[in-house]
Amino acid sequence: MRCKVCGKDYPSLYHFKTADTCLACYEGLSEEERAKAAQPSPIHQLTTTAFTLDGYRIVKSFGVIRGITVRSRSVFGTIGASLQTIVGGNITLFSELCEQTRAEAFEMMIHHAVERGANAVIGVRYDATEILQGVTEVLCYGTAVLVEPTV
Numbered sequence: 001m002r003c004k005v006c007g008k009d010y011p012s013l014y015h016f017k018t019a020d021t022c023l024a025c026y027e028g029l030s031e032e033e034r035a036k037a038a039q040p041s042p043i044h045q046l047t048t049t050a051f052t053l054d055g056y057r058i059v060k061s062f063g064v065i066r067g068i069t070v071r072s073r074s075v076f077g078t079i080g081a082s083l084q085t086i087v088g089g090n091i092t093l094f095s096e097l098c099e100q101t102r103a104e105a106f107e108m109m110i111h112h113a114v115e116r117g118a119n120a121v122i123g124v125r126y127d128a129t130e131i132l133q134g135v136t137e138v139l140c141y142g143t144a145v146l147v148e149p150t151v
C-alpha cells in the first residue's frame with residue numbers, strides 16, 4: 001500500500017500511522033495536519049460492541065477481523081509511572097500508553113474491515129496479553145459486516 005503524502009510503497013499497514021499517511025510523514029506533520037489526517041471515516045460511526053446496529057440491517061457478514069499492536073514500555077515511562085504508583089491514583093503515564101495502543105489496534109481492525117468491503121463492525125472487543133515482561137500485545141477484534149439503513 002502507498003502513502004498518500006510521500007508516495008512510498010510499503011508492504012503493510014504496520015508502517016502507517018493513519019489510513020493513508022506513513023509513520024515518517026506523520027512525524028513531520030503539524031498538530032493541525034495530524035488532526036486532519038486522523039479524520040474518522042464513516043465506518044468509525046458504524047462500530048458497536050453489540051451485535052446489531054440500530055437503524056441498520058446486516059446484509060452480509062465477512063467474518064472476524066482483527067487489529068494487533070505490540071507495545072513495550074519505555075524505561076523512562078516506566079520510571080515515571082513507578083513514581084506515580086507511589087503517589088497513588090490514576091497512573092496517567094500508563095493510561096495514556098494504553099489508550100494510544102488500543103486506538104492503534106482499533107484503527108488496524110477498521111482497516112481490515114474496509115479491505116474486506118465492510119462498512120460496519122459489530123461485536124467489537126479488546127483483549128491484551130503480556131508476551132514478555134513489559135511487552136504487551138493488544139488485540140481488537142469484531143465482525144466485519146455490510147449494513148444498509150432500514151427505512
Ligand SMILES: [Zn+2]
Nearest residue numbers: 003006022025
Ligand atoms: Zn509517507
